[in-house]
Amino acid sequence: MIQVARPLLGKAELDSVDRVLKTGWLGMGDKVFQFETKLKEMFKRKHAICVNTGTTALHLALDAIGLKKGDEVIVPSFTFVATVQPIVMCGGIPRFCDIRTEDLNMDVRHAGKLISKKTKAIIPVHYGGAPCNMSEILKLAKKHRLRVIEDAAHAFGSRYNGRLIGSFGDITCFSFDPIKTITCGEGGAILLDDRGLSETVTKKRMLGIDKDTWSRYKHKRSWFYEVHMKGYRYHMGNMNAAIGIAQLAKFKKFAKKRKQIAKFYDDKLSNLGAVRIIKRNYSSITPFNYTILAEERDRLMEFLNGKGIITAINYIPNHLQPFFKRNKASLPNTESVYEKILSIPLHAALRLRDAEFVAETIKDFYRKKI
Template identity: 45%
Template sequence: MIRLAKSVVDIKEAQALSGVILDDGYLGMGQEVRLFEDELKGFLGGRGAVICVNSGTAALHLAVMAVVKPGDEVLVPSFTFVASFQAITAAGAVPVACDIDPKTLLLDLKDAARRITRRTKVIMPVHYAGAVGDLKAVYSFARKYKLRVVEDAAHAFGTTYQGKKVGSFGDIACFSFDGIKNITSGEGGAVVTADKKVREFVKDARLLGVHKDTDKRFSGQRSWEFEVYHQGYRYHMSNLFAAIGRTQLKKMPKFSRSRQALASRYQKELGCVDGLDLTPMDLSVVVPHIFPILVKNGRRDGLRVFLAERGIESGIHYYPSHRLKFFSKPGVKCPRVDEVYAKVLSLPLHPDLTRVQQRTVIETVKEFLSHG
């Protein structure tokens, strides 16, 4: 079986875990989390604070919560993992499904502009596959309409934009470190922001709202008498997760090179194949999380079955969120999302994918498409 995605871990992560279990003995949130946050900050560079939580969804939830009031609207592409939408509703806000550019597969700002109302307070660009598109235009848009920006950067850990790492600039960025992301901490996520108010809110909100509990935990203490100013959740990261994350972060240069090399080989080999389109992705700056192709002529599902019969996993990222019962609204349409959804297929992409395996994937795709 050639896997679509996987956790790329070895003895080093196991040793890091055993270090926490046997040497430290405290598995909750403490020194390892503090170190992971510092090291992430060092990796990203820039002025932002990094606050680790136990999932990317939790990161988005708290980030949105920090900048909205109940009923505020958030512009978000329908073409995303359902986590983006769930995080918005969890924060008491309303996701406004937007259409995408059918080439970049990223949020279409012209379409987003048409969906603005006086309740619109946030825009959430989703860095699909790891690419950010014209992020400068997103920020100009946000300035024009006085919106906060919460970047769903779950796919974009390591990606650079205009010489800076995603998360090291801008308003608020949220990463995911779930099992198959560019780095994993087992499960986990992070909010990155230079906004002091947001930072303090998220730090408390991840620990049930207990004021300044982060500082206590990082100095090995507990908060016995404390204050709570707002709703909070049990979203903090554990030392166990952080130990895995710290080990993975050291491997990030290798992971990035590997993901970029694999994606670049796909681009080279599949770029001119009849019957499919690729999305433009500048692999000198993007660290791709997935490798989507657009299969034309109604043949996506046929190719998916053909691959599966030959032991090759593929994925469909993503089912349009505006079509889900919980999020659909009468009259809300995203025709380009629907169009792309019918064509999109993700090919295997992870640092453990061998050249021989990738060759098999490429040849199998070509074989299917060469037979009309």
């Protein structure tokens, strides 16, 4: 079977986890802080706070900006449900915006039309690793005094106007789940410059416990801590950070491979009438997935599956989900893209000859009109 996505792990990850196991310190500790330092250096950000998933990174970010019951957040419908549930977890209301068919990213003009007195934030999602139009989004947010929380789960290593996604803007959330460009097993991170917000996020990830009071008293009363706010048990553990550190060292290699495969698919599939490829500039984009818009998508998916090629639909629009039906929206681009979208295998462990087999099998399907 050729997987649509999977991690590439090796001896470095095994050794790194082995060392943690031997210390016996499995919770949050030195490995997490080392990983945070590396992320801060890479993204030239003042603060990097590691958590246990990308979903909890988004939840903490929304909670820390004070999102509360009845507040609205503008978010594309065309994203994984993990972008949307954190809004609901805070009591907020997702206002779904449409996408542009060129890059499948947020249509900023439509986002602007959704702003109301209740709007508190915008969550742009850099779909597939392609950056959203951040200058327009930040301009819109500034005009209406909104927070911008980037869902950069797909965009680790992608650049916007020459700058790494995560190195600028308001708040950026990454995911390091098993199929992301780099993985921690499970994990996430919040990158930001605002000191006050960073302190709030840091407390909230550990049940609202104030680490500063703990360190102030640790020599006198090592058991002492103070709780200042509502919090969650969302911190990253040392084993996950150890995997992340080993993966980060391989990031350039992973990015190169992902770009190579994406360019290869571009070459092979661009002249196929029944398939539309999404053009991306791989000198600045590290692709998370490779999506095509395919005629007879469902039958193609079945055909590929029969040949041992696993594909995926990323994503079922959230406004069509039963749970979000009350957040009514009419999103023509999202709905037309959903009819045809298909993610074909792309990951750092994929061999070029497997990618060739994938492309040839797609061509076969249309040649034979099966």
